[in-house]
Amino acid sequence: MQLSELQIDYIKELFNVGLGEAIVELNDMINEEILMSVPSFDLFEKNAIFSKLQIESSRNVTAVVLPIQGEMECNGILLFPAQHSLNLVRKVLKETSGADTLTALEVESLTEISSIILDAIITSISDMMHVSISTAMPMAYSGTFQDLVDKYYVGDTVMSVGMHFEIKDSQVRGDILFVQDILVIEDFLEKTNQMLSELGL
């Protein structure tokens, strides 16, 4: 499925607006400046995910999954390389040291932070596209990438948005993934085109 540059720009903008909201909310919470950006966007079939994200199937990952219901049913997933999730949480919580894996309470915080980001993005999408979306409880996942894909990648198409955090000189990389049926994607793209034409583009 080929997207025009215009479509891609629009979608990236949706995400950027969402991230902007998330940053405001997170900054209020943690009283620490966070920078976030969306450097990449891609759309591919589910089975291409390993090569596209360049993550080996056996690699351990940490992820937060937000089930999205309503007019755009899918799973929103924020995926971190293991060490990056650790960095993110410890920086946000201002913890200087600790075990080399996340504790249960830290996982909860990661879930909260991630869900705030994901929520802000889908709010941005639903606002701009006038679609009604609700969410269920976010869930944390820790395990191999293969298991994550098997468990939560319910659709056949993946919309992938690269994301980059910067907190207190620490670089954290993550991927926002929306996994959905091709029908949902087509619907999403149609709405995108509709928006673009409403804007006279």
Add this chain to the structure above:
Amino acid sequence: MGKSNTSPEYLIEAINRTDVGMIVIDSERRILFINDWIKIHATVEGAVEDKFIHEVFPDLPPRLNKAMEKALSLRRAAILSNKLNPAPFPFYRDKQSLTERTLISQVVKIKPINVTEQFCLIEIIDISESVNRETALHQLASEAQLKAEQIEAQEKRIRGIFESVKDAIIIVDAGGSIQMFNHTANELLNSASTSLSNINLHQFLKDKNKPLSDENGGVNQMAAMLPLWAKYADSIELEVTPSGQDGSFFAELSVSTVELSEQRHFVVVLRDITERKQYEQQLETMAKFDELTSLPNRTLLMDRIQSAIGRAKRFDNNVAILFLDLDRFKIINDTLGHDIGDKLLQSVSTRLNEGIRDLDTVARLGGDEFVILLENLEHKEHAARVAEKIVTLFEPAFDIDGHQLFVTGSLGIATYPESGETAYDLIKCADTAMYAVKDSSRNNYMFFSEKMNENAKKRLELEAELRIAVKKAQFSIVLQPQLSPDKKILHGAEVLVRWYHPTKGFISPVDFIPIAEDSGFIEQIFDSVLGQACEFLANYKHVLPQHFRMGVNISPRQFISDTFTQRFMAVLTRYQLDTHFFELELTEGMLMKRTDETISLLRTLVDKGFVISIDDFGTGYSSLAYLTRFPLHTLKIDRSFIVDLPNDEEAALVCKSIIGLAKNLGLNLIAEGVETEQQNQFLAAENCDVIQGYYFAKPMPVDEFLVWLDAFNAESL
């Protein structure tokens, strides 16, 4: 739910019994329902239903408010994690935690519920236990980490010290097997690349040149030695052979016990003391051997003599000490330089060492003095044979840098037990005997005798008394007139020195002049003599004949002194006297040494107006060729030729020859020791110019001389 409350009773009961707090609010945020958990843990009084949630809980955090808002308006679920929102609701576990104001640690979940209208379920989960557990775990972990960091830092420090010390530190188990070692240990012991770990220490050690090898039970020996070393020895010196190497070095070990893992171990500190050993050896060599010749020095010689005496006592045999002094070595040093002199001494050492038995010792005392110690002699005459051999050893010339040097030696021999019983006495006696050889013939040897000792003692006494005499000005002058054979003309007088000792009376110049010459007092004595002579001249020159000349004897020591002329002139200036009053009497021996320098010195003196005469002429060796080159004025015929005149034909012949020689060379003549009329007549007949002797006058003190002068002047009028 809500007021209608159509739900079955069990459902309400179930919800009330859960361990989760539940609050349901409507879209206007009025509380529709709270379960019993909330009632139990909240401090709110009375019914809360239908009240706004912010009325019941006025201080909810913005994050919670926003989450509720989103749930109600956008149907979004949210989770408030404990770490980011520790206790959004004011819930307490019990009365005690209420008084302590310890809130329940919570996770709050916000869930949109869409039934007839939009509601929101707020779940409050008590995770205090988890938080406490995690806090405790975290604390434990940080304490453990802190401890680990401290241990690591300390270990790093200790390791740093351990590795940086210049000594090898080796920790071995009770059997000597190496458990730990530092960098230095590896460098010192391990030239092979294998690890030192678990190698037994004994493999590196040697004790008294015996390796502590496996064959002679090295391991057992090691296990036995370690505790002993640790307990009783401050340090042990051993030879250490590094692995993979043939050579070894000297090491100092100190051992101490240490408990490691509840087992006895030993810390072995090993220091390479090769350098120290070398230094010690060097010091020992320096202390015992002469640097130039590598022969034993005085210290070692004394040791060896003492031991030789001990052995001689036990086995009833003889020890001989040969004191050797090279003849005229000083001349070689002065004329050819110390470098040649040193090389000559080295060659002499070699010849001496080759010429004696291995069991005997050649030592150098310093300068050109050597001592040969002969042990285990059956007869002391054997020492004479060795001395003879040494004399012959010097017969061939020494070739030093192309100079063919002929050196002879004078040897004094002292024997144990006849000459003395201590090393010191023996050396002293041999030294005395050597001086006796020098005084007589040189290039010879002589056994020590008691008489020598007496002479030496006398000499020493005299030297001490000379010192006092110089201080107390016990020297005076006498004058012996020198006249023409017809007694008509007074040419001058010879100045002679007299020493009147306060208790011993008159001491002959023959006895004390050589000692004064050796000890250096001659200069002070001369100054005194010259002073008195000048005083005499200054006082009485008006009554003396115009050409009157004083003969002054110059000693060899003064003559070679650089300041001789200068000092002489200073005295004359002091008395305002001219040089022509003085005739300087020198001996042949003095003139024949260093002839070129002598000629220039004599020229200087003559230029100043002095007159030079040769004293005791005929007793020494003169080269006639030189005689013509010296600016001489007078020859003084030695008294030994005069005494036999005129009847002894030989003496008469010698005198005639000397007189003839002087005439031919245009020199004046003085005959000394003229005692009889016949002698005077003979000399007058041979045209001798001047007569000095008892025949005319004996040497007289100044006052007596003045009386004699009066008489003489009266007579010649």
